[in-house]
Amino acid sequence: MSNSKFSRRGVLKTGMVASAGLALPQYLRADSHAGFTNAPGDSEVILGFNVPQTGPYADEGADELRAYELAVEHLNGGGDGGMLGTFSSKALDGTGILGREVKYVTGDTQTKSDAARASARSMIEKDGAIMITGGSSSGVAVAVQALCQEAGIIFMAGLTHSNDTTGKDKRANGFRHFFNSYMSGAALAPVLAANYGTDRKAYHLTADYNWGYTTEEAVKSSTEAMGWETVNAVKTPLTQTDFSSYIAPVLNSGADVLVLNHYGGNMVNSLTNAVQFGLREAQANGKNFEIVVPLYSRLMARGAGANVSGIFGSTNWHWSLQDAGSQAFTRSFGTKYGFPPSQAAHTTYVQTLLYADAVTRAGSFNPCAVAEALEDFEFDGLGNGPTLYRGADHQCFKDVLVVKGKENPENEFDLLEIVEVTPVGQVTYAPDHPQFAGGALGSCNPGA
């Protein structure tokens, strides 16, 4: 029996008409010609956009999808070209990828690893997608990344911030542009020290799952290195909606800073609760009490409303950046959809472009060739300054933004202001850093 493993319908769709008629059962050998899974035909190539369309992250998923559609438009030569014009690599020329028109399929991850893998598998097995990208949580990213490794497909991670994605769960076929917990901690700590002093006592509330653990560890170690003390770190259940019983004891704990290692709905609720309890106006140890949110998302900050003002956090990208790439992207996204893009939209757009560029430079869709083209690739003009796709762990290294909730936002998109652009040097770490230990890339798998 031939182990064709994953079908590549792309080929069939175009090649089939010729073999019409009652053909005898035949082993399909197209795979072995190309040597990798889902080799595209001559006229089109299919990408799989796997984003949360239902569940609490559906709005982030919708923004990711908008960015993907924009990227496809630009790759196929439509629109104003967006960041194609500012990208340092000039391999892409608006004629699709390697002359093939870019088509796409969409799916719903539901922010569940099972559903995300089911959706990804259907893209690979049914639709013949050559690359999968998207997602809005680390659990999903890690799960789909492992699946793509097994299937011989490139995975370009969407919004995933846990160290594990390019740490203990890294895979040779998976690539992450988004920043991570370690970088958040490393970028935030100096800014916090500069603003709040080095003699602070922090109280952590941490979401009780993998991402929460890595974020707590990263922020703790970075701030403690600056001289801060960690008074307490309490784990909160993922399903918690009312954080009052976790927030209430904070003010009397001897701490003067509250770090909320929460994301999404947890972050909105815990921050809202903390502000309700008057923590922002409170005094402790003779200092103003402060709140820190290590990972900010503008879409989610909107849910917390005025509560975010003055609160520090970090973010991967923000539309108010003034470099040419960011401006170009914000302009084409804003013109098409009427509002500025989120960081989720940005990272997914950039990932799509980076993939297309790598294929073009490699001259092949073979995942191993693409991976090789991405590894240690240095580029600029995609919004975060000069960036390195490190080969050792498939993580992008670039500047990290430290932001603060705006005091007087002009509208619902204008919630964050950039406090500092932490240069890449400060957030770079060795591939074998303890926070990333325990995994191996393995070798690239072309499938087939």
Next chain:
Amino acid sequence: MGILEVKGINKRFGGLQALGDVNLSVAENTTHAIIGPNGAGKSTLLNVLVGKLIPDSGSVMFDGQSVLGRKPHEINQMGISRVFQTPEIFSDLSVFENVMIPCFAKRDGAFRMHAIESIFAEKGIQQQADEILNDVNMLEKKDMTASSLSRGDKRRLEMAMCLVQDPKLLLLDEPTAGMARADTENTINLLKEIRAQRGITMAIIEHDMNVVFSLAERITVLAQGMPLVEDTPDNIKGHPKVREAYLGEAQV
């Protein structure tokens, strides 16, 4: 020595003495009626006998063994079957299945993991079920769903389910309650038949004196939880204490 020996049963619910020092002896192969006005403790006594209630003190011996502390299904396995005031049957199942279940209980005990055997292969059980349905004149209704039966048929079905187990003692809780006159007569005849043909010992709790006197060979009268008298029907009929207890109730 009767097949059922109840000695000195006491049961209190809070401040209420439901049963006080009740003694009862049901002799083998007789029909024994337990009568008494409302609230006399008849149902409480019955529930003690079947294991639903545990008395505060006293003993209940059946066929030489104590039943106290045993669960209803264990007491049934000892040989006591019960007919309810309103028939308790498996109403979602067919009539045939209703009688097959007690056959299995009789053969296999309280639990058996017979998950792979087919019902259709159980010829012996099927034959038993057919026979008993034939005995109660319900064979032609064997494929009907039990819930669609008439009230009288439900009663007969329940009776069949008890009889097929071939019990040593059959407890009947007001078997004619709420029945029309004709149905009552039918039931009396049915019970008489059973008694005559199978020789099953029966204990009947009954309100309707007509029924009691047509069936019972011995009668125990309860009043306010206490046993008043125990005697033959003829003696009970004229007993002054019984008249007193039933004051206002006609037909005595």
Next chain:
Amino acid sequence: MDQFILQILNGLDKGSAYALIALGLTLIFGTLGVVNFAHGALFMLGAFVAVTMSKLLTLSHKVVDEARTDFLGNPLQVDVPYIYDWFGQAAGDVIIDWAVPISIVAAIPVMIAIGFIMERGLIKHFYKRPHADQILVTFGLAIVIQEIVKYFYGANPIPTPAPSAFVGSFDFGVVLGFDPNAIIYPYWRLVYFFFSIGIIAAVFAFLQFTTFGMVVRAGMADRETVGLLGIDIDKRFTIMFGIAAAVAGLAGVMYAPINSPNYHMGMDFLVLSFVVVVVGGMGSLPGAVAAGFLLGILESFASMSAVIDFLPGINQIIIYLVAIIILLTRPRGLMGRKGVMEE
């Protein structure tokens, strides 16, 4: 000690939310015998009445401000609420600020109407159907309601703040002789607590002291008898459903400032409120209230860091653990009656 008091306060506050939702669920179950999986959706709809009210109050028209530009470099279009035009900016701001309390007024008729429509249009056809069917149809309805809300309002939470007069916390510690800041509690949460107590009291008073309530209580105890009395129980059921919907809706309105409403907040509460109802004893109103407070307080204790350090993960499971223990020791929950939902 102060931590202990603080967590009791917290527990009472959480518990009042649980009790209020469970109360409505029990009303429906006790009177109508319907297991309503859409009850959480009613709670969510209440919160979205508040959201809608604040959207309506800030309904705006665009005024072009040539001096400033938006993110694309075009002249900035500033939103000016109509309410500014009508009442002036100062008065307009006050009205917008009070959007949540104002929406209480709107929520009562809106929620009663929704309750009526639900009962007449759907639920009444399911009185005699098995509980499994009721669960399936109301669960389907809950999904439909929440997806409709998501379609119009998106998946993200929408901030719906309390009036600024209620911002900040009350310092119980000082009153009780502890250090300042030892026992603080936000004003709005105190409002929520007293509001819940008020609603619970009102429902009990209504059932206790009105003829309508007496009939309903009789119906909860023995539905068939009341039906036999020739009382038009149908109409009363509809009204009861409306009241239960209003109770759930009001709980939602007042909850909006505590946690920004999102479309799935009803589902988040659904399982919890069922646990509360069952722990209280199916069909028992006092049981539902008692269980709500009990679980609220125990949940708060379990979230204390000293407790978590001792028993890691206890805060994840406390509600369920308590439910299991109570159901194993008290077969019908705290105050349940025999025979309800045991078939």
Next chain:
Amino acid sequence: MLGLEKKDFRLLLIVIGLTMLAPFILNPFPEGSEMAQFNAGYPDLMQRFVIFGIFAIGFNILFGLTGYLSFGHAAFLGVGSYAAVWMFKLLSMNVLPAIILSVIIAGLFSLLIGFISLRRSGIYFSILTLAFAQMSFALAYSVLTPITGGETGLQLALDDPRIFGVAQTASGNIPVPAIFGLEMRASYELALGSWLFTFNAGYYLAALFLILSFYLAIRIFRSPFGMMLRAIKSNQTRMSYTGLNARPYTLAAFVISGMYAGLAGGLMASMDPLAGAERMQWTASGEVVLMTILGGAGTLIGPVLGAGMIKYFENIFSKINDTILHGWFAFLPDGLENFVVAIIHPFIGKGWHLTLGLVFMLVVIFLPGGLVQGGQKIAAMFRRKQPEDAQSKATEPAE
């Protein structure tokens, strides 16, 4: 035949036919055509159909026969998956030991939970099972992360200490689950004209298990044991006054259905070696309840149909997007095209939940007996001539 009545044997043959020919049946539309969107004949979805079918068949043995509504059955599926993945990590990539272990572990776990939960009945039983499952989920997601992988799920790694087998393949990758060398993902593709059919090894293994499970379910339904279970649902009082102890019967049914769930979990991990905690969440338990009721509780084939329907919606409807819609309706004039797309838009893609909710409501309102009843109604329309047929139907043991 095989100890089955003629009618049951026919049903079994139908199920065998459907599962064996599924690659054809589920791919009715030519590759590349507009309707190909509705094809479900790709390995992942076909595997899910049968795996969730097994899960629902097992659940139905408990719920459909005894009437005990468990809201925590997903926990057994989850435990089964964890057991299987640990087996892959520690022992070998052969799926058989993994599946066997997952059935055993799920059986033990359900014995424990069933023993405690079955002390209560009705809704109290439902809440007890829900509480146990939610506890399992919450702990698996958080404090048990070292055993369960937590949020990211338990997966294979390059340094697994696999006793029988290699940690890495020659090309430096993690080996994949297989049965005696035949990889679960191996597929054979058949092109017939413009149709393309995929025959996947994993699917056929799972389908084999489905047929076995279905056969076993028929035997249980038609056994004295199955009749006792229906008797428990019908009247527990009469049950005990007939000398039967209901507890061991319900517990046995609970454990059997737990083992079915474990089998489904083990198969799931064998097809795709990752076990996530969300598998145990109450929504997952609720899903199997919905599958069973939707298809027809207490019927043999119903749960399988319900499982297929829900999984079809989840996987096919969620993938339809506006671009595809525009493709379908491109033949319409522009204005009309946009209008039609706007009408359908809320029901597809991110709106697939809405469609599913509506389907639940419609089915339960108009077909109280689930899809099976719908099928019977249609069948009845074709044979109106035999009214006595319909009458006898009511008395037959559950179909």
